Amino acid sequence: GAVVSQHPSWVICKSGTSVKIECRSLDFQATTMFWYRQFPKQSLMLMATSNEGSKATYEQGVEKDKFLINHASLTLSTLTVTSAHPEDSSFYICSARVYAGYNEQFFGPGTRLTVL
Amino acid sequence: DQQVKQNSPSLSVQEGRISILNCDYTNSMFDYFLWYKKYPAEGPTFLISISSIKDKNEDGRFTVFLNKSAKHLSLHIVPSQPGDSAVYFCAASDVQGAQKLVFGQGTRLTINP
Numbered sequence: 001g002a003v004v005s006q007h008p009s010w011v012i013c014k015s016g017t018s019v020k021i022e023c024r025s026l027d028f029q030a031t032t033m034f035w036y037r038q039f040p041k042q043s044l045m046l047m048a049t050s051n052e053g054s055k056a057t058y059e060q061g062v063e064k065d066k067f068l069i070n071h072a073s074l075t076l077s078t079l080t081v082t083s084a085h086p087e088d089s090s091f092y093i094c095s096a097r098v099y100a101g102y103n104e105q106f107f108g109p110g111t112r113l114t115v116l
Numbered sequence: 117d118q119q120v121k122q123n124s125p126s127l128s129v130q131e132g133r134i135s136i137l138n139c140d141y142t143n144s145m146f147d148y149f150l151w152y153k154k155y156p157a158e159g160p161t162f163l164i165s166i167s168s169i170k171d172k173n174e175d176g177r178f179t180v181f182l183n184k185s186a187k188h189l190s191l192h193i194v195p196s197q198p199g200d201s202a203v204y205f206c207a208a209s210d211v212q213g214a215q216k217l218v219f220g221q222g223t224r225l226t227i228n229p
Contacts, residue, residue: 004159006159034217042221043219044205044219046216049216091157093159095217104150104162107159107161108159109157109159110158
């Protein structure tokens, strides 16, 4: 149980285009999903917390207009990187919490974004 | 400000021996700690966790120890197996922070046959 999927697993795009990454909880409903970013050989940095039916809460320093998050249903959250630039190239990982008050998060496999 | 620190970027252990991974934290509000294992180009996999009301939690080959006064936790793997080779992240959360996870930098564990 507690399987989280991400799509696509990797994407290459041209500078200036927008890219959408999907995060799905496959066998449970997730009221809260999280989006992380990981640079090579660095830690996972939380970008935003996504709650179903409400606006995402962004961490300090994360541009909300650049990283659009939509948590449209209890099983799907999307991250759209708008007007992507090479510095946005990174490994993006989502996670989901099974229910409120439960500390453990289950992670998706991640999406490798390369912006040319 | 790195609230969760893993000061050893890498660790090499012989198969069958004990692996000890360490983690320090600075935020005294953290009340729950987790260890995750991560392979390259994959998402982290949950291993084991511990609440701040405990000082030890064991699950098979994995044991996590928490020393609150020292703000230190460690993960023991015994016996170590080649499949344990991965990057290990410790993470911490607190109720005040809406249970967001704060991750350490990770330690790359290599088990040598």
